[in-house]
Amino acid sequence: MSIPSKIITREDVAMLDADDPLARCRDLFQIPDSVIYLDGNSLGALPKSVPPRMSRAIEQEWGVGLIRSWNDADWYPAPQRVGKRIAPLIGAAADEVIVADSTSINLFKVLVAALRMRPGRRRIVGERGNFPTDAYVASGVAELMDAEFVAVEPGAVLDAIDERVAIVSLTHVNYKSGRVYDMAEITRRAHAVGALVVWDLCHTAGAMPCDLNGCDADFAVGCGYKYLNGGPGAPAFVFVAQRHHAALRQPLTGWHGHARPFAFVEGYEAAPGMDRMLVGTAPQMGLISLEAALEAFDGVDMQALRRKSEAMTDLFIRLADQELAGFDFGLATPRDATVRGSQVSLTHPEGYAIMQALIARGVIGDFRAPDILRFGFAVMYLSFGDVWDAVATLKDTMARKAWMAPEFRQRKAVT
Numbered sequence: 039m040s041i042p043s044k045i046i047t048r049e050d051v052a053m054l055d056a057d058d059p060l061a062r063c064r065d066l067f068q069i070p071d072s073v074i075y076l077d078g079n080s081l082g083a084l085p086k087s088v089p090p091r092m093s094r095a096i097e098q099e100w101g102v103g104l105i106r107s108w109n110d111a112d113w114y115p116a117p118q119r120v121g122k123r124i125a126p127l128i129g130a131a132a133d134e135v136i137v138a139d140s141t142s143i144n145l146f147k148v149l150v151a152a153l154r155m156r157p158g159r160r161r162i163v164g165e166r167g168n169f170p171t172d173a174y175v176a177s178g179v180a181e182l183m184d185a186e187f188v189a190v191e192p193g194a195v196l197d198a199i200d201e202r203v204a205i206v207s208l209t210h211v212n213y214k215s216g217r218v219y220d221m222a223e224i225t226r227r228a229h230a231v232g233a234l235v236v237w238d239l240c241h242t243a244g245a246m247p248c249d250l251n252g253c254d255a256d257f258a259v260g261c262g263y264k265y266l267n268g269g270p271g272a273p274a275f276v277f278v279a280q281r282h283h284a285a286l287r288q289p290l291t292g293w294h295g296h297a298r299p300f301a302f303v304e305g306y307e308a309a310p311g312m313d314r315m316l317v318g319t320a321p322q323m324g325l326i327s328l329e330a331a332l333e334a335f336d337g338v339d340m341q342a343l344r345r346k347s348e349a350m351t352d353l354f355i356r357l358a359d360q361e362l363a364g365f366d367f368g369l370a371t372p373r374d375a376t377v378r379g380s381q382v383s384l385t386h387p388e389g390y391a392i393m394q395a396l397i398a399r400g401v402i403g404d405f406r407a408p409d410i411l412r413f414g415f416a417v418m419y420l421s422f423g424d425v426w427d428a429v430a431t432l433k434d435t436m437a438r439k440a441w442m443a444p445e446f447r448q449r450k451a452v453t
């Protein structure tokens with residue numbers, strides 16, 4: 039998949055589609071004909087495998103099976119089972135991943151657990167410009183544990199890792215810029231000074247290959263509703279390297295993390311392995327939806343997915359250069375595909391209104407304050423033709439000044 043270096047034409051783009059080994063995957067998803075969906079980095083599209091599975095779960099397992107389904111429909115072991123399905127997508131072993139709670143809550147659990155593993159150290163290093171929940175949770179943990187949270191510029195992270203640091207807590211692919219950290223290099227540096235690393239994989243899992251164990255990672259968290267397509271508010275996953283399991287003490291000691299939840303005994307006794315990362319009753323419908331959604335990854339070569347993602351984001355950037363010159367857009371994403379996740383972010387002072395005008399025409403991305411138009415490329419259900427059409431629609435929206443209409447300036451609660 040190579041994009042010609044000359045002016046790009048619609049025919050060039052058609053050739054990229056003809057060459058696409060993942061084109062068949064689009065049919066696994068239900069996407070309205072009138073929509074070009076470039077927001078799979080916020081909420082993944084609906085896999086066709088989900089509605090029939092959910093309908094069975096609701097009507098048969100809940101409606102008829104009732105409470106019996108915790109045993110008879112295998113609801114109870116779903117957190118482990120779905121974790122096992124996610125594991126190969128992030129380079130983890132099957133017994134190192136479990137699905138539970140939200141990313142924010144899992145972050146809280148692993149940050150406290152990691153701090154407890156480094157009793158002599160009180161510093162958590164994070165990055166400026168990370169997704170806010172990561173910084174908010176790290177600050178909350180620091181306050182609770184009498185530690186300190188220090189956020190440094192992304193380029194200063196390596197230098198900030200020294201013997202005082204207990205935890206380095208970073209998001210692998212930045213939610214705004216799409217910039218990718220070198221997981222192996224940062225983990226190596228942290229381990230060299232005795233620190234642990236927590237990775238947020240929200241914009242990584244399902245979007246690009248990831249090799250947690252190959253990088254000797256310690257902890258990771260990530261959500262189920264973006265590139266994994268589990269549905270709105272789908273439960274999140276958490277990874278803890280096998281070598282840390284024995285010492286793992288997370289703070290939310292609920293009954294589902296107990297060694298014998300149904301013994302109803304007094305006193306908490308942590309379950310073995312990752313089971314102790316569970317807290318309370320699992321959101322079963324969300325788990326079932328996520329499990330069905332993950333079928334879309336069956337047989338998908340993550341290296342091929344990455345090649346398509348790099349080609350697609352390259353194409354978007356090249357077309358933006360070619361078609362949008364003079365409209366005051368900037369590029370907030372690295373041009374170098376090797377350090378770019380599966381997204382492209384453009385900047386514009388009128389970004390919010392422009393994105394609303396674009397959405398009104400069926401090209402769906404999102405906006406991140408103060409000025410970022412964010413386009414996510416969940417490449418399993420996107421064609422190169424979609425990219426061409428999206429940029430053409432953006433150009434037309436700008437040329438006609440369509441975004442100036444008052445209805446596009448009214449801020450909605452979710453941007």
Ligand SMILES: Cc1ncc(COP(=O)(O)O)c(C=O)c1O
Nearest residue numbers: 140141142169209213238240261
């Ligand atoms: C990097 C990152 N971390 C965490 C979250 C959200 O966490 P939660 O699912 O707990 O709301 C997001 C959501 O967009 C995110 O981009």
